[in-house]
Amino acid sequence: MWLTSAALESAALVVLVLVLGPVLGLFDLRWWMLAPLVLLDVAYVAVVPAWRYRVHRWEVTDTAVYTQTGWWSRERRIAPMSRIQTVDWNQGPVERLFGLANVTVTTASAAGALSVAGLDRRTAEELVAELTVKADAVAGDAT
Numbered sequence: 001m002w003l004t005s006a007a008l009e010s011a012a013l014v015v016l017v018l019v020l021g022p023v024l025g026l027f028d029l030r031w032w033m034l035a036p037l038v039l040l041d042v043a044y045v046a047v048v049p050a051w052r053y054r055v056h057r058w059e060v061t062d063t064a065v066y067t068q069t070g071w072w073s074r075e076r077r078i079a080p081m082s083r084i085q086t087v088d089w090n091q092g093p094v095e096r097l098f099g100l101a102n103v104t105v106t107t108a109s110a111a112g113a114l115s116v117a118g119l120d121r122r123t124a125e126e127l128v129a130e131l132t133v134k135a136d137a138v139a140g141d142a143t
Helices: 002-024 031-055 093-098 121-137
Strands: 057-060 064-069 075-080 084-090 100-107 114-120
Touching: 002 031, 002 093, 057 121, 064 114, 084 121, 093 100, 100 121, 114 121
Parallel strands: none
Antiparallel strands: 057 064, 064 075, 084 100, 100 114
Protein backbone atom coordinates (compact mmCIF):
# COMPACT_ATOMS: atom_id res chain seq x y z
CA MET A 1 0.00 0.00 0.00
CA TRP A 2 2.71 2.47 0.96
CA LEU A 3 4.69 1.63 -2.18
CA THR A 4 1.67 2.24 -4.40
CA SER A 5 0.83 5.47 -2.58
CA ALA A 6 4.40 6.74 -2.92
CA ALA A 7 4.46 5.85 -6.63
CA LEU A 8 1.16 7.67 -7.22
CA GLU A 9 2.35 10.74 -5.31
CA SER A 10 5.61 10.81 -7.27
CA ALA A 11 3.84 10.36 -10.60
CA ALA A 12 1.41 13.17 -9.72
CA LEU A 13 4.33 15.50 -8.98
CA VAL A 14 6.02 14.73 -12.30
CA VAL A 15 2.74 15.25 -14.19
CA LEU A 16 2.14 18.51 -12.33
CA VAL A 17 5.56 19.81 -13.31
CA LEU A 18 5.14 18.61 -16.92
CA VAL A 19 1.73 20.25 -17.29
CA LEU A 20 1.85 23.36 -15.12
CA GLY A 21 5.41 24.45 -15.89
CA PRO A 22 4.92 25.08 -19.61
CA VAL A 23 1.25 26.07 -19.30
CA LEU A 24 1.96 28.78 -16.74
CA GLY A 25 5.09 29.82 -18.61
CA LEU A 26 7.24 29.25 -15.55
CA PHE A 27 9.99 27.65 -17.59
CA ASP A 28 10.75 26.10 -20.95
CA LEU A 29 10.89 22.42 -20.00
CA ARG A 30 13.87 20.42 -21.14
CA TRP A 31 14.51 16.70 -20.48
CA TRP A 32 17.58 17.45 -18.36
CA MET A 33 15.44 19.63 -16.07
CA LEU A 34 13.12 16.72 -15.41
CA ALA A 35 15.87 14.15 -14.75
CA PRO A 36 16.67 15.29 -11.15
CA LEU A 37 12.98 15.28 -10.25
CA VAL A 38 12.52 11.78 -11.64
CA LEU A 39 15.62 10.55 -9.78
CA LEU A 40 14.34 12.04 -6.51
CA ASP A 41 10.95 10.45 -7.10
CA VAL A 42 12.51 7.05 -7.77
CA ALA A 43 14.57 7.36 -4.57
CA TYR A 44 11.44 8.39 -2.65
CA VAL A 45 9.50 5.37 -3.92
CA ALA A 46 12.43 3.03 -3.21
CA VAL A 47 13.18 4.25 0.33
CA VAL A 48 10.12 5.72 2.05
CA PRO A 49 7.68 2.75 2.02
CA ALA A 50 10.27 0.32 3.41
CA TRP A 51 11.36 2.88 5.98
CA ARG A 52 7.79 3.52 7.11
CA TYR A 53 7.17 -0.22 7.41
CA ARG A 54 10.23 -0.62 9.64
CA VAL A 55 9.26 2.28 11.93
CA HIS A 56 5.46 2.11 12.27
CA ARG A 57 4.35 0.01 15.21
CA TRP A 58 1.28 -0.39 17.38
CA GLU A 59 0.21 -2.40 20.39
CA VAL A 60 -2.93 -2.76 22.50
CA THR A 61 -2.82 -3.80 26.14
CA ASP A 62 -5.54 -3.95 28.79
CA THR A 63 -4.65 -0.42 29.88
CA ALA A 64 -3.57 1.52 26.77
CA VAL A 65 -3.02 1.81 23.02
CA TYR A 66 0.57 2.45 21.93
CA THR A 67 1.64 3.75 18.52
CA GLN A 68 4.93 4.71 16.92
CA THR A 69 4.95 6.64 13.64
CA GLY A 70 7.17 8.83 11.52
CA TRP A 71 10.13 8.37 9.28
CA TRP A 72 12.08 11.62 9.64
CA SER A 73 11.11 12.22 13.23
CA ARG A 74 9.54 9.52 15.32
CA GLU A 75 6.53 9.96 17.52
CA ARG A 76 5.46 7.53 20.20
CA ARG A 77 1.98 7.99 21.61
CA ILE A 78 0.08 6.32 24.41
CA ALA A 79 -3.69 6.54 24.85
CA PRO A 80 -4.96 5.13 28.14
CA MET A 81 -8.18 3.14 27.72
CA SER A 82 -9.91 5.53 30.13
CA ARG A 83 -9.23 8.45 27.74
CA ILE A 84 -10.51 6.87 24.52
CA GLN A 85 -13.57 8.66 23.16
CA THR A 86 -14.10 7.07 19.75
CA VAL A 87 -12.57 4.31 17.66
CA ASP A 88 -13.11 4.34 13.90
CA TRP A 89 -11.78 2.62 10.83
CA ASN A 90 -11.63 3.98 7.28
CA GLN A 91 -10.43 3.00 3.83
CA GLY A 92 -9.13 5.24 1.11
CA PRO A 93 -9.02 4.10 -2.51
CA VAL A 94 -5.53 2.58 -2.23
CA GLU A 95 -6.41 0.76 1.00
CA ARG A 96 -9.56 -0.61 -0.60
CA LEU A 97 -7.52 -1.84 -3.56
CA PHE A 98 -5.34 -3.91 -1.22
CA GLY A 99 -8.07 -4.91 1.27
CA LEU A 100 -6.55 -2.77 4.02
CA ALA A 101 -7.94 -0.21 6.45
CA ASN A 102 -6.81 2.42 8.93
CA VAL A 103 -7.90 2.65 12.57
CA THR A 104 -8.22 6.01 14.34
CA VAL A 105 -8.38 6.26 18.14
CA THR A 106 -9.68 9.64 19.28
CA THR A 107 -8.98 11.02 22.73
CA ALA A 108 -9.30 14.47 24.29
CA SER A 109 -5.57 15.01 23.74
CA ALA A 110 -4.43 18.23 22.12
CA ALA A 111 -1.97 16.12 20.11
CA GLY A 112 -4.88 14.64 18.17
CA ALA A 113 -5.97 11.12 17.40
CA LEU A 114 -3.75 8.05 17.25
CA SER A 115 -3.72 6.24 13.92
CA VAL A 116 -2.80 2.73 12.90
CA ALA A 117 -2.40 2.55 9.14
CA GLY A 118 -2.38 -0.32 6.69
CA LEU A 119 -4.08 -3.05 8.67
CA ASP A 120 -5.83 -5.96 7.04
CA ARG A 121 -9.51 -4.93 6.90
CA ARG A 122 -10.63 -7.78 9.14
CA THR A 123 -7.87 -6.99 11.66
CA ALA A 124 -8.96 -3.34 11.64
CA GLU A 125 -12.58 -4.27 12.30
CA GLU A 126 -11.55 -6.62 15.13
CA LEU A 127 -9.29 -3.94 16.62
CA VAL A 128 -12.14 -1.41 16.61
CA ALA A 129 -14.42 -3.91 18.36
CA GLU A 130 -11.72 -4.85 20.89
CA LEU A 131 -10.88 -1.24 21.74
CA THR A 132 -14.54 -0.33 22.06
CA VAL A 133 -15.11 -3.10 24.59
CA LYS A 134 -11.90 -2.36 26.52
CA ALA A 135 -12.50 1.39 26.65
CA ASP A 136 -16.07 0.88 27.81
CA ALA A 137 -14.96 -1.51 30.57
CA VAL A 138 -12.47 0.96 32.10
CA ALA A 139 -13.75 3.51 34.58
CA GLY A 140 -13.07 7.05 33.42
CA ASP A 141 -14.69 10.02 31.83
CA ALA A 142 -12.86 9.89 28.47
CA THR A 143 -11.92 13.57 28.66
